[in-house]
Amino acid sequence: MSDRFLHDSLPLVPLCGHVASFLGSFVNLKNITLQQQVIENGNGDESAEISEHVGGPNTGNRALRHCPARQITALPLLLMQSSSSYLTEETSDIRAALRLLYFLEIHDLLSSDSINNSSRIGGLSANGIKEVLEEGGEIAEMMLEGSLWMLSARKLRIQITVGLSDELTIERVALWAVMTNGVEVQISEGQALGIAVYGPSFSWFNHSCCPNASYRFVLSPWNEDCTSDKPESYVVPVSKGAAPDAWHACQYQEDGSIHAQCRYGPRVVVRCTKPINDGEEVFITYIDLLQIREARLSDLWSKYKFVCSCNRCTALPQPYVDLILNCDARNLNSPEDAVTGPAIEDLDNVIQQAISEYSFGGDPKSCCDIIETKRDSVQYHQFRSTCEKFGNHMLSLSLQCWPFLAQSLACLEKIKNPIEFSWLGPAVFQSVQLSDEDSAKLSCTHGPSVLMEGQKDCVLRLAVCCITYSKYLAGICYGPKHYLTDRAKDMLECINLVQ
Numbered sequence: 131m132s133d134r135f136l137h138d139s140l141p142l143v144p145l146c147g148h149v150a151s152f153l154g155s156f157v158n159l160k161n162i163t164l165q166q167q168v169i170e171n172g173n174g175d176e177s178a179e180i181s182e183h184v185g186g187p188n189t190g191n192r193a194l195r196h197c198p199a200r201q202i203t204a205l206p207l208l209l210m211q212s213s214s215s216y217l218t219e220e221t222s223d224i225r226a227a228l229r230l231l232y233f234l235e236i237h238d239l240l241s242s243d244s245i246n247n248s249s250r251i252g253g254l255s256a257n258g259i260k261e262v263l264e265e266g267g268e269i270a271e272m273m274l275e276g277s278l279w280m281l282s283a284r285k286l287r288i289q290i291t292v293g294l295s296d297e298l299t300i301e302r303v304a305l306w307a308v309m310t311n312g313v314e315v316q317i318s319e320g321q322a323l324g325i326a327v328y329g330p331s332f333s334w335f336n337h338s339c340c341p342n343a344s345y346r347f348v349l350s351p352w353n354e355d356c357t358s359d360k361p362e363s364y365v366v367p368v369s370k371g372a373a374p375d376a377w378h379a380c381q382y383q384e385d386g387s388i389h390a391q392c393r394y395g396p397r398v399v400v401r402c403t404k405p406i407n408d409g410e411e412v413f414i415t416y417i418d419l420l421q422i423r424e425a426r427l428s429d430l431w432s433k434y435k436f437v438c439s440c441n442r443c444t445a446l447p448q449p450y451v452d453l454i455l456n457c458d459a460r461n462l463n464s465p466e467d468a469v470t471g472p473a474i475e476d477l478d479n480v481i482q483q484a485i486s487e488y489s490f491g492g493d494p495k496s497c498c499d500i501i502e503t504k505r506d507s508v509q510y511h512q513f514r515s516t517c518e519k520f521g522n523h524m525l526s527l528s529l530q531c532w533p534f535l536a537q538s539l540a541c542l543e544k545i546k547n548p549i550e551f552s553w554l555g556p557a558v559f560q561s562v563q564l565s566d567e568d569s570a571k572l573s574c575t576h577g578p579s580v581l582m583e584g585q586k587d588c589v590l591r592l593a594v595c596c597i598t599y600s601k602y603l604a605g606i607c608y609g610p611k612h613y614l615t616d617r618a619k620d621m622l623e624c625i626n627l628v629q
């Protein structure tokens with residue numbers, strides 16, 4: 131059922147990043163009205179192998195041959211002539227946008243009829259561009275500045291540039307299309323190779339906070355991990371038109387084999403994570419889903435300028451999983467009514483009961499569906515109050531052990547309340563980066579001998595809360611038999627043995 135192959139494509143526009151550089155080619159995608167990808171010709175069953183798409187990159191020497199080398203290599207020189215903030219920023223987006231424009235040009239896709247609607251370029255959505263420019267702020271400034279550099283770089287190669295209006299130049303639209311359709315390519319965990327645009331076939335997948343598919347990047351040769359049988363179902367864009375045919379023609383040769391130039395580069399593979407029926411839309415996620423609704427909405431707005439209309443964001447009352455996420459105690463008032471042990475046990479009982487009662491045959495989707503349909507019941511209110519107690523309990527423990535933790539780590543002293551995150555502001559991670567000195571302190575010099583028994587116990591209980599919490603989340607999101615749920619259970623057992 132889950133984790134079946136849905137879609138496979140190669141980068142259309144290049145990895146622009148630290149390591150590799152791939153070039154792609156664009157097909158003619160004029161008159162596109164496509165917005166979503168759905169399963170078609172399915173048999174009501176969960177999706178089997180559904181579709182293969184190829185973007186069309188070249189790598190290595192091919193890249194050198196086709197690369198708009200002059201405009202790309204001129205960019206650093208141009209940037210060095212100014213005090214631009216891009217001197218200290220990553221320029222991957224603008225380099226990818228330059229390449230995107232180059233391919234649109236060589237495929238004659240920059241004619242006025244293909245860009246008269248600035249919400250799409252070369253088949254890629256550029257929705258939200260007006261909002262980002264109107265709103266101003268850091269991203270708008272980066273876009274304005276970046277598009278000027280793009281224009282200068284392009285002028286080295288071509289005389290005339292296509293303009294839409296003063297506000298919306300073609301460079302700005304291309305840059306925004308890259309910022310909202312590009313993905314960071316990671317082959318192994320945490321190792322980002324750069325950003326790439328995988329072309330319309332991948333970029334047409336919409337976002338949902340309760341997605342039914344996920345994607346990953348693979349370096350293995352084409353078709354190595356895809357089934358070879360003819361698929362029963364296909365992923366298709368919602369509206370039909372010339373675009374899919376044109377796209378297909380670019381990827382495949384007349385004999386049906388994949389075009390040579392499309393066989394290289396990290397592929398993106400989409401797989402279903404839940405059963406998907408014929409005609410149902412296929413969603414992936416663009417963001418971290420283990421965040422409360424407000425954080426998800428803010429994330430999507432700040433990065434993509436759209437308000438998420440998925441089932442999870444629009445559900446009322448809010449889903450159980452969001453109630454649990456709210457349990458981070460940020461919204462809870464004081465530790466006065468904090469409770470101890472029994473709150474954890476209560477929550478454990480309620481959730482475990484719900485999970486085991488409703489997870490038929492280990493199917494997390496039906497488990498979640500049934501749990502979520504009970505939201506107006508008495509259990510929901512019980513569940514909510516238990517969650518709040520649990521949150522209070524964590525808050526109380528954190529406050530008790532925080533001063534002790536701060537003793538050993540000077541950078542923590544400025545944080546008076548570990549549960550209140552508003553002081554962090556947008557630069558959340560930068561502001562808590564450890565100095566070498568603090569890292570050294572944390573790792574060895576203040577070892578266990580410094581710990582006082584009470585505080586040690588408090589840290590341990592806090593850890594138990596966190597692991598318990600992760601066990602609930604894993605159970606609800608992935609089902610009781612998932613390895614993450616098992617791992618959390620194992621850790622809790624180990625802690626019990628040690629105690």
Ligand SMILES: C[S@@+](CC[C@H](N)C(=O)[O-])C[C@H]1O[C@@H](n2cnc3c(N)ncnc32)[C@H](O)[C@@H]1O
Nearest residue numbers: 164165255257333334335336337436438439440
């Ligand atoms: C990468 S594109 C996805 C495909 C796009 N719908 C298209 O027609 O090409 C991202 C854009 O799709 C729209 N979108 C994707 N997921 C959405 C969602 N959950 N709610 C509202 N709009 C969404 C937004 O306009 C967003 O900027």
